[in-house]
Amino acid sequence: MRSLPLFIATLTTSIALSTLPASGQQRQLPSSQAEVQLSFAPVVKQTTPAVVNIYTRKVVQQRQQVASPLLNDPFFRQFFGDQLRLQQQKPRVQNSLGSGVIVESDGLIVTNYHVIREADQITVALSDRREFEAKVVRTDERVDLAVLKIEAKGLPTLSLRDSDTIEVGDLVLAIGNPFGVGQTVTTGIVSGLARTNAGITDYNFFIQTDAAINPGNSGGALVTMDGRLIGINTAIYSRSGGSIGIGFAIPANMVRTMIAGGADANAKVVRAWFGASGQPVTQDLASSLNLARPYGVLINGTFPGSPAERAGLMPGDVVTAIDGREVDDPESLRFRIATLPIGSSAELSYFRKGQAMKTQATLIAPPENPPRDETQMKGNQPLAGATIVNLSPAMVEELGIPGPSQGVMITDIAQGSPAGRVGFRPGDLMVQVNATQIDTVTSLRTAMEKPSQSGWKITFKRGEETLTASFKR
Structure with a gap:
């Protein structure tokens, strides 16, 4: 990386050369004392007091072998050797470090989630060397952000820029x-x-x-x-x-x-919901859709009652901008919607059959419809030990999965349970049991309680794969 003096000299030279003919290759020294003293120091002095160091401690259990007292006896050592070494759990402290930014003068700090993940103790060191124990106010692993709070007043802060x-x-x-x-x-x-x-x-x-x-x-x-x-x-x-x-x-x-929720630990992060699925526009798609270039999101479907559906979007439309900000892919679209307030209105620019159009979408929180009905399966059947839920837009956001927003999904498998032993995993989406289509937790429970004479034939989706497994009674 260039050092500061070299950077300033290069900048000054380029300005000077812009006034010379194309053939001029002269170099010029700074023309004033002010140019010589150009520095980032004023910005650094203004901003660094609001940046903190974060130290975390986490106690983990480390397995290690210890010698049994029987090893002291030559007779036992001759016949059993290392088999007399025992596995023992020993606590060990893991230390890690990171940084954070004070955003409110009463001690509200934002940092990365991975900096404080599973920490047992969090210490914040200010630029003036004062140290405070911090508590976690809220976290969101999906965006890798966390909000901390320390008990202090009158702290320097950094304001957020658009x-x-x-x-x-x-x-x-x-x-x-x-x-x-x-x-x-x-x-x-x-x-x-x-x-x-x-x-x-x-x-x-x-x-x-x-x-x-x-x-x-x-x-x-x-x-x-x-x-x-x-x-x-x-x-x-x-x-x-x-x-x-x-x-x-x-x-x-x-x-x-x-x-946005300040220091209120009960203020959950709920982001606006759009309610449409889509894919990036490739060069081939752009040509077939009469677009001048490949950009935007091709809508594949809309969720019933979602802001996207109410705004009039239909499969085949290509959303190109949100509030005038261009979107190039589904991730850009999702980000734009997620940073807008719930209840606000977003202007959508889109193409339909080659014609440029605009519409307004009123953004809402993702609904939990149907209710999750979280249930752990029990009994003498292959899904025993699996925790299942009804998917909804709210559940999809909470789980941080790309979709779908409907169906019944396994969210957890109890250790050593029948469901785990036969190979089911969290994230598996139940599709069918014998001849019964699965659309709710109730329908899955009923189907598993009434197997056919031969047992259960379970069809489920794992990622992009559709799998079928048969189990005898």
Whole structure:
């Protein structure tokens, strides 16, 4: 990475050369004391007090072999040898570190979920070296964000900037605690927007930057030159574990949905629901749909009563923008909807049979219809020990699965249960038992309680595969 003086010199030279003829290859020194003293220091002083270090402790049970006292007896050692070594569980403390950002002066902090996952103790260290124990207010593993609270007042904060206002090439600073060396600031530019193929969270939509981000930076701040938070640093692309200039940050507009409930631990994160499934538009699809280029989301279907259906969308329509913001794939569409408030109206731009159209969709929370009716199967049958639920839009969002939004799914398998022994897994979607189509938990329970004379023939979906298994009574 270029050092700061080299960066400034290069910038000054390019400005000077723009006034010269094309053949001019002169280089120019800074023309004033102010140009020599150009620095990011004012922005750093403004923003770093609001970035914290986060230390977590987790107690894990580690298995190890210990010698039996019988090994001291030569007779037993001769005949049994290492068989006299015993397996013993020994507690071990795991320590990890990350970063966070103060977003409210009374101690509300946002960080990555993976920084505090399963932690038994969370300690927050401020830039002035004060330390506080933190409690978790809310988490959302689907977006890899968590909100913490410490008991402190009058803390420095970072205000959130609309992440849709930045452009590729804008200067940014990444602030965090890489490798535990202490608070560190690195600089770079926005390298890309709307990165949806990073495979990091369920809501794939990231700001890419070449500012150096390393382990320990997770949860730290990505700030713009006006000193506002544009994203939460969350991941890097690396083969070695170190920064190679490809880092990803969760946009501030998604962060805003996490902190909307403030310090209220009962305020759950509920995101707006669209209620349509779709696929990316390829070059071949674009040609067949008379589109000038491949972009947008081709609608495959709409959920009855959903905002998408009420807005008049139909299978075959191609949604190209939400509130004027272009969408290139289903991940972009999902992100745009998820960052809008429930009850708000979104303007949808779409093509229908080659004609550009617009409509309004009033966004709602995903409904839990039908009720989940969570049930653990019991009795002398192959699904005993499996926990099943009715799928609904709300359940699909809660489970973080792409769909479908209807049917009966296994969400858990009890250890050592018949369901586990015969090979069922969480995520299996029940389709049919013998001649009975399965659409509710009640229908599955009834079908399993009344097997045919030969037993049960169960058809289920696992991912994209449809499987059938037969079990005797």
